[in-house]
Amino acid sequence: MFSYKGQQYHAMRRSTDCTSSLRKLALFVSAILLTDVSSSRAEMRTRLSPSNRSQFAVISQNSPFFVCYRLENGEAKLGTVKDRTLKNGSLWTEFVVPKNQALLASLTVRIKRFKGTKRSKAYRDLVRRRNTIQSTINKALLVARDCVPYSDDEPSVVEFQGDPKSLAPYQDKLSRNEVRHLLKKVAFGGSPELEAIGMERGLNALADALIDGLGGQAERDKLEQDSMLWARRGFYFDEDDPDYRGVRIWNMEALHAAQFHRFLYSRSPMHEWLLLMLAGHFATNLNAIDFSYSKYGHYGLLLHWNLLKNNSLGNFATLAKAMLDDPAMNEWLDNEDNHKDSPNQNFARELLELFILGVIDPITGHKNYDEESVVATTGFVSGYFERSQIDPESGKEVVGSAFDPELHDQTPRTLLREVPSAQIFGSLKAPELIDHVLTNHPGSSRYVAERFGGQMLYPSLDEGMVAQLAQVLLSNNFELRPFVRTIITSQAMFSDAARNTCITSPIERTVQLARKLILKPLPQDQENLEKSFYLLLTLRDTARDAGQSIFEPPSVFGWKGACNINRAGAKFQGEGWLSEQRMLNRSHTCGDLMGILAWLEYDLAGSLNVTNLTSARAIITTIADSVFSMRLSPEELTLLIRFMETEQSPEGSITEIAVEPHADYYVWRKIARLICMLSDLSSNNLR
């Protein structure tokens, strides 16, 4: 009998006669039965297969269950589930310990788990959660005491000391695992210096670094200038321009290259992550906008980009209102055509549904607005039109947006009739409308809170958390800095509930990988300009082929099925990225990146610090840790070592090769593929 956190656990041991060969094997099995049904009493029995050996079983409560066992060589292993059956009102699970070189036979453990019927809610809950074992593995490992962790990630139950549903500040001291977790969630994996700040100075210092960015203003200006090198080539094309130098970029390509340059080299990666989130919220497909009537029409795209860039940690209300003057948004959602004599509902509807209010209140479940409000809003946001303006930087004539009161529909209308706190009858101008809705409609702050909070934390925020986040927005007049800071320093952020809850989007995946691999700045000298440009476009293309092109969402909803598209109560964990086609293209992401790096003659081995390593094991573990923050199991390591030490002919014969990380042929055949295989593992595709 032993206890853990107040729960009593019984250990039962049964031993049987073993054959002489089996005596060589010392196998310790800890089976922890945990049920989340407080009303049922969990029991555990085991039945041994003919090839018996001793095993242990442990009973406890309050989690789904798993089996962990230790091999003779001391490595811990998780038993795989072979079958689950419902018999006589109990759920039986059969685990199998597979044969391998360390084992002489297999062990089957049947565990009686639950009393109930198939119709009971408890059973359904249990079945639904039976695959959710990550946190349980860690907890139970601790309980079992003798099993080492399955992965090198420290068990979250050890480090997490808090309430998973609380937005109160988490402890300042963080483990390496926690630092990496936060950086993976909201900063494309961060950087070594951000990781060092988190480890050495704690959560508050890390939050400051993420929010304020690293480096001084001069450095930020330099990044901006370097990124603008690409943007200027598309938007300010001029043969006399000294930046031209023969590499002409066409419009959207310029924007893509500029933004991916920022993704890659920003010392404030959270700013770029937030930009991506905002680009999916104020979703505008810049490639679908027709500015062809103006020589510098695509400057409108640049304006939209600047809006998101400059307001990623600004004020949400300001950003929403800025969309009224944004020529790209006006063109995209037809607000330029919305005048008092010819109403067009497109922008008005999406303003309410997608930008500032949402269809359904996430707490009450009530509809936030009605069709009458759509008609009223259409009138209130009318009056904007496109016109030329002079760009202050270049002095050139470019597209812009303006408001004409003569085109504005001033008919008094009723807005939000069913919402007493926000109902109004009258005529509003568009900025007044936005302020009114954000301030007075309770659903508005909740919608924004759930949308953004869900993407930063996890999709299924409960009502209490939504209410708390909404209050943060309201009490700070929709400033995003305190909102973001609350989330990234919260207890909820470091709980199990926030770990690996969303499939990374293609851009997240690409940028995360590229940031780890491309550690030196891209050359921008004349000789290498074109190569650098193609690298940036390769990054764009790999993400696009996997389903996401920056600034080109397929519709005004952004990227469907991405994490926490909370439309009318539907919550998704990134299932939109999952399909056979997209899976293959996701896999190609790394391959294409390797290809372009090879073409650039990039010192990949040097940047990964593996050039001087002499063993395949060392190369593999170094890359697994530095690029993917993971530790491999002995089985995986064995498999990969063999891969790195051999090659296969087209006919299938395997021969040994030397491990030579200093040699190009080895780098671009073996190390490159190793990186791609690791990047394909499911755990490296969640955040």
Added chain:
Amino acid sequence: MHHHLSRRAFLHMTGGLLGGALLSPLLEPSLLLAQSPQGGTGKNLIFINLLGGLDGLSAFPYYEGAVAASIRERLRPALAIPSNLVIPVAGQNGIPNKIGLHPGFSKLALHAAQHIKVVRGYGIPGELERSHDTCQILMSLGASKLNSGDMTGFMARLMDRREWESFQFWALSTTNPPDTNTRKKPPIVVSDLSNLDVRPVAWESEGDLKQALDVSRQLIEIRTPNNSLEARYRSVQLSTELVLSRVRRDINNQVVGNNLAGDYTDSGIGRNLRDAAKILRAKKLAPESGMAGRDTMILCAQGGYDTHSDQGTTDPMRGDLPVLLSSLGNNLAVLYRDLDSFGALNDTIVIVYSEFGRTNFENGTPESGSSGTDHGHASNTLVLGGPVTAGVCGESPSAQELQDDWYNALLPRVDVRDIFSEAIRWLGVDPLEIFQEPGYQPRLVGIIG
């Protein structure tokens, strides 16, 4: 179940059956439905989701009668399709308000007129939230209201209930997640079969690639998922390899298109329908594909139908909508000819649908620059296939709803689920197994026959 029935119980049961047989044709007694074998009988359903809200009044315009006059003179003086350009649909003798096809469907009409049925006034019943997302999700779910928690679409439910193999449901376009959210086996989700392949990394040789793929697969297999999301990710990875081998072996080598109706275009819908043709041809002609004798469902999509502006002009062939309809119609014509050429036409039904229609009144005029329509409610659509005979079904709008400036949209006369139900029943499946929203009873629309 009792093996020994009392006389009273027997009579009660018998009476119930007889009563069921005498029920109004509005109801479909499931007891009388012959269930098909689990895998099906080799039929094909192709769904084409037009994203954005198709303007049914333009795509399938009324050209004769009071409805046509109202649209032309009052509701849409700029956008109304001239009556003499509308392609009539057969089987409307005695119907005062005649409906036809947009001229953009001319090629389709030329090749497939005898197998096109126009459905008038279909939509999601009840009070409608005219939101793309809400309505697309409702269409996917096969529901009239959102029921939070259950995100299994009706197509996914059909696949689960019939325990289909993965290769029986192909989602060929970006879909709404409920469409493919199965609980048992996953469908195959690919957007371009010709672009489905593995590639070597950097300097890899052919042997390197084979070795790498083998090791990758083993790595994926031996890693235990830590949560259900990871498990799902892993399962798609593992199915990708199977899909790839099947596509390479059986499907990508099928020769389709380039027939009497022309060839598939290099557009999203063109690629979808080309791939649909390849899949069905492999099913029919490649026994090793394993698909023969089983039902197949294919989901395609075409976007761009949210025509708030630039929908059209006084020239019915100019504007965004005619371009989209021409693309749809032309590619459907090629598909029709392909299906006929390899003997799958009589086994195939194509259903076109969209999340809602558009407003009765047009936005502004071409002169004011806003020649479009906003979100509406009910719409018109078409169903195509060998089992479909030319004609119309559903109902035309009343004069009253056309004059309702406030609602400014058509009301649904046909529950969209009834269209899906009839097709599902054609597969030999009880629609009530699939559409389980309380209160829903499928009504016969008449899309088939």
